Each structure stands twice: as structure tokens, then as C-alpha cells.
Amino acid sequence: DTLKYKILSIENGITMNEKEYDGLATLDGKYIQVRQGENWGIFDLSENKEIIPCQYFHGEKQSGYSVHFCPDFMIKPNEELILVLNDGLWGYINKSNNLVIDCIYEKARPFSDGMAAVYQHFYWRFINSDGEFVGGKYEEVLDFKEGMAGVKEFDKWGYINKYGIQIIPSRFSEAKSFAEGLAPVAFKNKWGYINEMNETVIPFRYKWAYPFNDGIASVNDYGGNGHIDKNGKWIDYEEYKQDNNTYHNYEAERWDALTDGMEGDYPGSGVDYDLLGF
Template sequence: MKYPLKSLIAALSFLSLSAYGCILYSAPTEPSTSTLKANARAKADISKPSEGLIRLKKDGKWGYVNQANQTVIDFQYDHARDFTDGLAVVENGRYGVIDKQGNAVIGFDYDYISDFADGVAIVEQNNQYGLINTKADLLTAINYDRIARMSDGFFVVKQGNYCGLMDNTGQTITPIYYEYMRADFSNGLIWAVKDKKMGFIDKSGKVAIPFIYDRLSTNFSEGLLRAEKDKKWGYIDINNHIVIPFLYHIADDFSDGLARVSDNHKFGYIDKTGSVVIPIIYNHAHRFKNGRAEVVLNGESFYIDNTGKRLD
């Protein structure tokens, strides 16, 4: 069954994620470019030594001194960052990159430059984004609406209303046709939405869990994923095998080996085999934490242990 867009957005709300267009992040949100700029400017007027140099502010301008307090790079920048791998991002109205002698390795051509990681940085010009290496080579055209860095040298890129996966050479691994894509990995896989259905891809862009689910948790919990089809929840494994059938109106991630489920407006707990460990009798229930969970039965609230025994 196909869902309209507003239903898809409502479905996404249960993920507790924050979004930039089609790119999703675990809360708290990855900082926006403006936030990153503000954070950089809010740093103290002197830094700890970084690769033998200390970033220092003097008379409203930033420069670098050595540990003998001798000026190595003149105080000339509006903002400056610490050195990493012999390079530092600095700003004088626009952003560039200098080496430890103060030479401009990357010209002041950009509205923003992220920190380098694995020799690659995200750059911004006129609200468009691209990738650049430490030799000032553009790895991509600067024509993406947003780029989000992942781990292991991967990026999620956004053009228009769609996202795709890119590596740190600037090669697109998938077409840019996903409605949503999460900018991190879970068990080595990436959660995404295509044609209003949810699934996972792997680092090569191959579909690992097919896009057949109306809702699908973005992270594995204790080796399993919550999934919804035809308004019922169940659990699948990394190979898309159904471990627990689609039986429940509500289902939570596993915690301490148990998951809260609901059927006919009552709550209880199942284990990872799908066996009901604590009867589905409660008017409300919370997840287990540190071996206990709060439940409500007939208007009374109390705690139970992982066998269902009341804790007074």
C-alpha cells in the first residue's frame, strides 16, 4: 500500500531524528554551517599547542606563535583554526587554508571550509557545496544543496529533494534518488527511503534490506530491526529474515533482552525469540533499564523486574 507524503513524514517522526531536507541525523542535529561558523568564532582567544603552534588572538586578529611565544604567522586573520596534518583553515572574509609557514595552500575562494578528514573537506560557495582535497583539487562540482560527512570516508549528498551516497574521491556510489537517507551507519548499513518505502543499503550502494517496509527503525537494537507492514509491527534481522512475526500495533527496540509491545491497547514484553515473557496486560509500560521497567495497571503505577515481578 502506498502512503501519501504527509503520512510518510508522520512515519518519520517516530525516529527522533533531525533533518536537513532529505538528510537525517541522530539527535542532536549535526550543526548547520552557520552554527559551525559561530562555534569556531566563540573559541577562546588562545589555544593549546597544535602541531607545535599556538593559535592566538591579538588586537582583534588571529595568528600563530610557537611555544617560545615567537610569532610564526602574523596576526592577520578574522578567524583561525588549529593545525591538523600541517594545515589550518583560516578566514579573512572568505575561507582558505594555510600551511605552517603561513602560505596559502587553498585560496580564499570559499564561503566556508569544513575541517579536513582523510584529506577531504566540504566547501561552500553561494549556498552550494562540494568536496576538495588538501592540494586544492575539487573532487566534485560545487553544485550540491548539502553534503553530510559520514564515517569511513563516505558522504550523503543532496540535490533538490533527493539524496545519494558518495565516497571521498567524489564518486557517487548510488544515484541521487532517495527521498531520505540517514548520515550514519548501523551494523555497516545505511537506512534510506525510496518510493516512500524504507530499507537499508550497504557501503557499495547495494540494497541490503529491501525497500518494502512502511516504517523501519534506523538502528539495530540487540541485532534486530523493528519493521512495520500493513499496520503491524514485527522484527527482522540483518539478512531480512523475519524473526518475530508482524503481530503488534506498537513495538519498541530491545533493551536488556526485552522489548515492549502492544496489542489491543494493552502492553507487555517479549524476548528476542518472540515469546511473551511478561503478559500483555498493562495499560501502559516503559522500556526496561537496568533490569526494571515502570508499568501502569488499573491506574496504579509501579516497577517490575524482567520476570514481571512487582518491585515494591
């Protein structure tokens, strides 16, 4: 028998509603992605109903495993538009399942901070919720977070604002999104942190660095992995976690897929099977 997953609505110990699916993929917030057969939809946990039917995205399978993956989250918490795939091209619908932005893009990402990254004719661009282009054409882009997005031009990274104005020049070899007012960037192959004014807050001395989460960040200083605070001071993560009653997620863009009895992590940029741990 095929393994099934159920979403139950229980009030005062009584099951009021029950929905059955072939697979689930968790998402922070009120939504959960659900799968029937090969296709995915969205279930609104707060409203206890399926708001988008399982008709978008054909589930992917890795050779040798029976796990189905949704290519990317269709919607992020607090966003109004939902990423969909139709006949190989990407567009956006609203929560009433009405097409708002035509499926014309070769690649696309879910809306983030009110903006979405789309790929067409060899370049990445940003669109707003009206489908209007903002900013220029870029080799690569990061999602908007805290009002800014990383963009790559001429093999270097910088940042633009929601008006498409470049506020941090393209001079970094690598970059990640802003979080808690700081962004990890690499200059001459060493990572450090800058603020929104393009000021170096933590010097370029790390082999790699992740964005801050709950006041701490994961880094490697060529001698080993560890955690730092916003002053660049090394801290004991276990002690910090207990004192602050918090959990630090090394990668903010991850979700757990639970399908066919197997579970794995999936970064928002695509399935990374090295992280799955099967």
C-alpha cells in the same frame, strides 16, 4: 554581531588550532556536526579536523525562532558511510567525501548497524553498504540495532534480521528497537517486552514503554510514570542512578542543537518542537 562557536585544540594549555562555526550539534562519539551559514558538515574531534565540508543539508528554521536544525545526523559512531542530501534526494558519501551510493532516494536515514533505511516509490527498504537491497518493501521501518530491525506490513509490526528474513512475525500494533536484548512492543494497545526469540519477557500491561538503557526502562502503567528492571520490577531511579553511577536517557535517539544562542533536543525521527522547551 552574529554569535559564533569555536572548536579549540589545546595542548599543555596552549591553543594549537581553532575553528569557528555558526552552529554545533552534538553527537555521541568522535564526531560533531557543524554549521556554516545554512549548511552542515562533520568535524572529527579525535583527528581535530573537518572531514566533511559544510555543504550538505540546508538548515531548517521554525517560524518565530532563529534556530537552525540539521534534519538528521549524517553519521552515527562506528559507521563508515555518511547521509547526504543533494538536489532534494538522499544518498551516501564516505569519510573522504566521495559519493558511494547515488543520491536517488526520496527519504533516507543514517547507516545503523551497517544498514540504512531508504524510501522510494511509496515504500521503505533497507540497503547495505554496497547499496544492495535487503529484505522486502515496508510501510514503515525502524533502524537496525542488535542485528534486527522493526518493519511494518499490513499495519502490523514485526522484525527482520540483516539477511532480510523475518524472524518475528508482524503482529504488534506498535514497536520500538531492540536494546540490551529486549524490545518494547504493543499488543492490543498495551506495551510489554519481548526477546529475540519472540518470547514475552515482561507482560503487556503498560500504557507506553521505552527501550532498556543500563538495565532499566521508563514505562507508564496507567497510574503514572516510573522505571522497571528486566524482571519487570519497579525500581527507585534516583537510588539506582547513585548506586550504578549511571544516567538513563529516556530516548536513545536524541541530540542537542546549539545554534544562535539557543538549545533544544531533537529525536532522530525528526524535529519535535514540543520537546524543545524554548
